[in-house]
Amino acid sequence: MxxxxxxxxxxxxxxxxxxxxxxxxxxxxxxxxxxxxxxxxxxxxxxxxxxxxxxxxxxxxxxxxxxxxxxxxxxxxxxxxxxxxxxxxxxxxxxxxxxxTLPSLVLRMWQQLDVEPGHRVLEIGTGTGYSTALGAHRLGDAHLTSVEYDPVVGAAAAAALKAAGFAPRLIIGDGLRGDPEGAPYDRLIATCSVRYLPLPWLYQVKPGGKILVTLSGWSYANALVLLDVTGPGEATGRFLPGYTSFMIARPHDRPPRPALALLPGEERPTRIDPAQLETWTGGWITQLAAPSAEHLGAGAEQILWDVSTGSQARTAPHPQGGWTVVQRGPVRLWDRVESAVEQWQDAGEPHQEKFGITVSPVGQRVWLDTEDGPGWDLPI
Structure with a gap:
């Protein structure tokens, strides 16, 4: 052997x-x-x-x-x-x-997608082609299409797949646009993260089909969600247990910003421990509340910088105990984050699997516990 x-x-x-x-x-x-x-x-x-x-x-x-x-x-x-x-x-x-990506995550996601023989699957993000090969082995070449954004990466993956004896349909292009020519699909799996569900995916997966994708943002907090497509442009789903992260799709990545300059602003005490922003779900809540912000800092000294408006928030320990926050700009970032974290704390600080999402052509909303619970709109 x-x-x-x-x-x-x-x-x-x-x-x-x-x-x-x-x-x-x-x-x-x-x-x-x-x-x-x-x-x-x-x-x-x-x-x-x-x-x-x-x-x-x-x-x-x-x-x-x-x-x-x-x-x-x-x-x-x-x-x-x-x-x-x-x-x-x-x-x-x-x-x-x-x-x-680590094999355990790739294989776990393929199983979570709940594919069956005969299903047609669209994979977003060919990458090296390893995940694609696993899917082709299970489903057969004719049932798998994979889209890669980077032509150099895609060419290397195509050569590797051929060497391994697989020949799925491969596309070089923007995976966020999906594959209208090959639609409809029974399943869609993404090996990159996105800020929101691209609407083309919701029209290219059949009603009754499933989409498995990691949601992320400009603070690079991540959460894996499995959605059921309920109709053209519509889906609902729950976030899954565990800790899954992927590189964000390049068209969804944050724009470059100038060198960070901490400027004066309005100061007040903060009601939450800034270190909550460094926990897995606390960071996710922060991103939901301030989706255009970059998150920096550590411990009691956290920094939020809104790359679209220049708004800032920064925290510091208070000499007499507790913490203070300084905010400036048109978006009061800490006010939003503080409110969202308190709602999460009131619910017992659950992991992301207690969250769900509802998607329609007019909006995408992440909610806590039930659709009637606290919720945050994604930046579509």
């Missing part, structure tokens, strides 16, 4: 034992698809580096294959252009822009 097959079997057994792989069809896919065909070289984070540094791991160097079969996300591109083979530096910096 080859080293690759041994490592693949070991990883598949591990994911089976921990409950990730509950369905035998997806276990078969995990054993059959060689991840190394899709990762080639990759970047690994350098622990403790500031700013975060990445070390290129070249194909076939010692430890390369073992790294491929760890249950980790492998970064394959930085800043939308730099790939591991493009640099001779021992360490490079940049923002991750493409990756091979």
């Amino acid at each position: 080859s080293a690759s097959r041994q490592l693949r079997d070991t990883l598949t057994d591990q994911l089976t034992e921990d409950g990730t792989l509950a369905e035998p069809e997806w276990r078969d896919a995990a054993r059959a698809v060689a991840r190394e065909l899709f990762t080639g070289s990759y970047f690994r984070r350098v622990p403790g580096s500031v700013p975060t540094g990445y070390r290129p791991v070249q194909k076939n160097e010692p430890g390369w294959l073992e790294g491929v079969y760890t249950d980790e996300t492998l970064i394959t591109q930085l800043d939308g252009r730099v790939r591991p083979d493009d640099t001779a530096e021992a360490t490079v910096t940049g923002n991750p822009s493409s990756s091979s």
